[in-house]
Amino acid sequence: EAQVTQNPRYLITVTGKKLTVTCSQNMNHEYMSWYRQDPGLGLRQIYYSMNVEVTDKGDVPEGYKVSRKEKRNFPLILESPSPNQTSLYFCASSTGAGANVLTFGAGSRLTVL
Amino acid sequence: AQSVTQLGSHVSVSEGALVLLRCNYSSSVPPYLFWYVQYPNQGLQLLLKYTSAATLVKGINGFEAEFKKSETSFHLTKPSAHMSDAAEYFCAVRQANDYKLSFGAGTTVTVRA
Numbered sequence: 001e002a003q004v005t006q007n008p009r010y011l012i013t014v015t016g017k018k019l020t021v022t023c024s025q026n027m028n029h030e031y032m033s034w035y036r037q038d039p040g041l042g043l044r045q046i047y048y049s050m051n052v053e054v055t056d057k058g059d060v061p062e063g064y065k066v067s068r069k070e071k072r073n074f075p076l077i078l079e080s081p082s083p084n085q086t087s088l089y090f091c092a093s094s095t096g097a098g099a100n101v102l103t104f105g106a107g108s109r110l111t112v113l
Numbered sequence: 114a115q116s117v118t119q120l121g122s123h124v125s126v127s128e129g130a131l132v133l134l135r136c137n138y139s140s141s142v143p144p145y146l147f148w149y150v151q152y153p154n155q156g157l158q159l160l161l162k163y164t165s166a167a168t169l170v171k172g173i174n175g176f177e178a179e180f181k182k183s184e185t186s187f188h189l190t191k192p193s194a195h196m197s198d199a200a201e202y203f204c205a206v207r208q209a210n211d212y213k214l215s216f217g218a219g220t221t222v223t224v225r226a
Binding site: 004031033035040041042043044045048050058090092094097098099101102104106107 | 122145149155158159162164207209210211212215216217
């Protein structure tokens with residue numbers, strides 16, 4: 001089944017404890033992206049990648065890192081999480097730009113205490 | 114820069130009534146437009162997309178949307194609401210050669226029995 005898989009789905013952590021949210025897609029998509037969803041703000045893009053070893057900042061990159069060493073994986077790294085990073089995170093991928101549909105993962109709900 | 118405005122953060126309708134969700138975009142050229150739905154505790158699922166082939170687009174679950182260039186709008190409708198339509202709906206826009214998908218703030222739909 002074509003899908004984007006995120007882990008963990010739920011995580012409660014404490015301020016400053018490094019964590020990684022993994023994202024993997026099995027559709028051979030070039031483009032991958034991370035979004036965060038907050039009430040009243042919709043989805044905002046954190047980082048994106050147009051191919052292996054090609055990443056760039058989205059609208060809200062502060063406090064996050066990403067890497068794209070393999071085409072299928074695009075992990076999101078929080079080096080020193082803070083409470084304002086408590087959010088619902090989505091990974092998504094597509095085969096290209098424009099009209100190509102973005103396929104989303106099921107989401108990862110992160111709480112930073 | 115492109116942006117998306119969804120008028121109304123919450124919409125409440127009776128079962129069997131018309132569902133109308135409003136979306137306006139700002140862009141120098143007509144973009145590709147998408148409507149996504151998010152059911153509780155799930156990821157985003159594509160309802161429909163506009164790609165310039167036809168101004169009236171039909172999607173899944175009885176939804177449709179009409180692209181109006183003169184009004185820069187892409188409103189989503191469903192003639193008769195079902196209880197299962199209770200969800201959050203997002204309008205999104207993407208330019209032809211752009212990878213980034215920009216989202217509106219979302220509209221939560223409640224269906225009353």
